[in-house]
Amino acid sequence: MTINTVCLGRPRQTRMKTSFLFLVFAGVFSGCGGEKNSNEFDVTRLLVDTTDKIILPGYQQLATQAELFSAEDGPLAQYCNAIGTGNEASGREAAQSSWRGLVDQWQQAEIHRLGPIADNDEALGKRISSFGSTALDSCGVDQVVVLSRQEEFDIATRSNNQRGLEAIEYVLFKDDLTHTCPSQISVLDDWNDRTEQQRKQWRCEYAQVVANDIRSAAETIHTSWSIDGDNYRSEFLNPATAGSNLELLSDSVFYLDVVVKDLKLGLPLGISDACSEFSCPEQIESPESEYSLANIRNNLVGFSRLIEHEGSSLGDLIRHAGVPDLATRLTDNATAAINLIDSMNSSLLAQANAIDSADAESQCTNAFTNPDADSDLAACRLYGFMKRITDDLKVGFVAAVNVDLPDRAQSDND
Template structure:
């Protein structure tokens, strides 16, 4: 079991492997439930520092995995270029390295606050991973543009749906070399002609070469995000840990905590509602008994691993700062209950036995309705119940105990 608490703000640069864990230490604030304003601010700032110390190793690990992915794709492309007998093995290595990079980033998906969130639809987060706004057709168009003018192609001017880890999933896992657009217009090159009539060897190499620059951009984006957090000068770590005093970004510690709490609601609006409820047919956004085509990981069947990583990322924030504030408020049982329920959900993912898309394909609607965490008639629907146990507490007891607000995106969500 890892303990992420740190007594200083110096972060180790070693690779960090996040595991599901419980725990949490004592706060530096007064032990009574009515601390003085100064003591309350001190406790909040300590919690924010602990959270920052939990986030940075996740980003460091993600950065290391992204760099490894860029190297693996580069090696794969070298073999594709000479039609080597090693193409299949180097592709398999690139795919497994992509899985590791995606898992690492999925932990950070629940930490989408501060510099990763800045920029809205063109934020660093969107450029690293734009799901649910993704499009294989956009990627097809981008790779044709790149192949047609490699010298003039600017990766920085590409919209998020043309790049990122989601684009790399399509480029590395799709076995169909034909484009996925409804017409040929966006994939016809003035130089090389229509994409679908080009040779397989030509298209495989072009796809691989585009994957190389996308992977390098993902690594560059995560490196930039890390620098925003811990670079020289007035970095985000300092802004977060001094919220309410010398921070120029946050006028109060509560403002910073609300932003972090909003990020945790990813578990409710994205994981519960979009990653599980929609494919399983629980959501009104699915008009059929189930909607397997809406799973998050369409090509690599990584959906369950992503959800597990999301839960682990949530735990990292909960048990490294938020737990102490709950304890100070006399509500330490809230963190304990959420930790137990998250670890149970992770264990159920480990024992799932199949992919999410296979689980929701041909689902029995009545069994889905009657599934609970203890009565697992349809495993995907039971997983929804597992996550819902956590998010129900998040939306009620958690925000109430810490006097935080529910983000607008989660308001009115009673499922």
């Protein structure tokens, strides 16, 4: 069914993808041309303020943190130089802390993966992190640690699951230095016989190679948006394409649904149908550092900033459409989820491992069905808050912003 909408003062033909969404849309906007706000909403101003206050600063902070982490005199290099000395342990802790800082910036920026970062099947973004598209290949990383010492080595030839933040986490946090490959992998024939110091050194030096590649990708992303660079900003803010660019922005928000809720929480907790066991803790993001909950927290911070920020925001557009309660619910549930994470005393990995029986599985179901109630499985409550947010995104948000539900979100059957 096709309908014309004029609530924002700019007629737009929108093909609603489900009859249910159409009914909700009709209910929310039944008074759209009358008592509701009928003045034109300045979509271009929203895009300008979101770009200049959220997207560009976010990419700049990411590039800055990547530069600090990978610098010749930075914490990672200092740790590599300290291996085998009395400063090794403190150097490693400093490098791990700097890695967390870089991950924080990436996780906050993930929510607006649009424009150049999404081109060519998200090639630039996957150089930084490929979580959600492919799992880390630990055996591949073990091999490339050795292969990277060859003069002709080029990291661009390696698969995404052998590089990025996940590969650095593996070599920087994993205490076990034994390789994870089958015995027939000849390049690692003598790896386990090498000294502990040498294996740490080689792993750390490969982390430097990956860190430089991440820095390059982060700089390219920022430059591609910058006025002084490729100036994608100008293209994104073109008033002639404001409607389609608003849809790009709104589509990016659904990362919270498809990746954060479903893959970062639902899959390891066993809530997702893709997990055939009581839980699937091996699917957790950042398992070596156990930084999974911090990642989700930063995703929520990035989401909240997109919805409400200085100047014109998506929250303003939602209120203009006549549904202020929707904007309030989105931010309130995001805040509740962040506060819940801050109150947790056990990691996501530990909580997923605790779901090992039918009783624990039932307890998790009760927790995410009633997230306001206390539960020992707080991560399942977190899933419940996330579902409240994403349910609002799939119905009220797409109607208020006047966009289609993204295809990737439609495939989610919860």
